[in-house]
Amino acid sequence: MRVRDRLRVSERRQRQITRAMELSLVGILFVGFDRGNPGIVVNAGLAFLVTLVPAVLERDYDIPMDAGLTLWITVAVFLHALGTLGPYQNVWWYDHVTHALSASLIAAAGYATVRAIDEHYSGVVLPPRFVFVFILLFVVAFGVVWEVIEFAIGGMASVFGGKAVLTQYGLEDTMKDLLFNTAGAIVTALWGTAHLNGVVGALTDRLDASGRSAD
Template sequence: MVEATALAISLQTGIFVLFLVAVRRRNVAAAINAAGAFVLALLPAVAEFGLQIVLARSVAFGPVLPVWLGAAGFLHSLGMLGLYESTWWWDHLTHTVSAALVAALLYAGTIVALPVLLGVDGSGPAAPVTVASTFAIGVFWELIELVAREAGERFDIEPVLVHYGWRDTAADLGFDLVGALLILATDLRVFVPLVEQFPVATGAVLLGTGGVVFGGSVLMMVGLGSAMRA
């Protein structure tokens, strides 16, 4: 526990250092990405504190989530400073690590929430739901990158997220699936104790996330189609 906490703090510090490097280089996109990664890395600690005040009881997020968020954020922030362009496999690594985190949370959430939402055992549907949902979130992210590129070109500003072409998009989605399949192959249920503390809220978050991903993807595809025809 102590070692994991120290590792999480080290990764958070590393992300903040990368943010300072990006600011010094006047790399706006890298700075914004590092700032976002830093906020996400701190989110479990902030949520623990906030929920303890709101619910008046101790809420344990555990050591794994902060470390995983920190690792994913550090790898992405480092990539934004040049490794995405100079190291061909870096993008594959970051997508696999990030997608595995998303899949692990979805896997645990499905196992815990389906009995609450539908009154059925969530272990059976967990695998297909995890793969499909991870892929859908990957598509959602790739569409955000496309929108960022279009916005950058239209307003002549540096995009916060960079789109490297359709071949790269296909590879990204492929490694998103690799991350999800790694979770299923190892039957990794490390986040089940976390989401079991909030079974009803977990179900609501899963449904809300699904609505945002589906609705947002449709809106972005319509918008991109209109932009391309203009």
């Protein structure tokens, strides 16, 4: 059973919440401009663009994005953008929550891709345990790359005298980020895949169609 079914949240209500967060991101963007803070502007702007991705995937690539999956994506990027207004600095657990949510989305993308490959290629057989381990390793690897990017951006900002768009708080914070990234991946591997069956089916169909056209 999906989380929304347990909570009895209708698809209409989920779409309303998604729209409210999208509008809030526009508000955060203007707050960034008003404060002259490029970090807020960049993060809010990118977050808003990410919220448009589900509609593009559904319209242009026929990948079904139900209300729950769209809300999942929107919550992750909204909380990240909201954090730039202060929660990242003032709420000790906020960064952990956003990392876990972001990691859950990365895990979902990895899971959907691997499952589609498994379904498309008859010679490929991926046992559930392998997929579980792959999701964890995929997210950990992506998390390491992200931390390196944060470190590099912070170093460049120090060298050129600007303000870092992404902030790196030290080795301890990095280790905690990777820990909560892993936690988000585990949550997706155990309970989040129910939202991804339609996406997996659509990706498999596209691979099948691509194979037929190549023949």
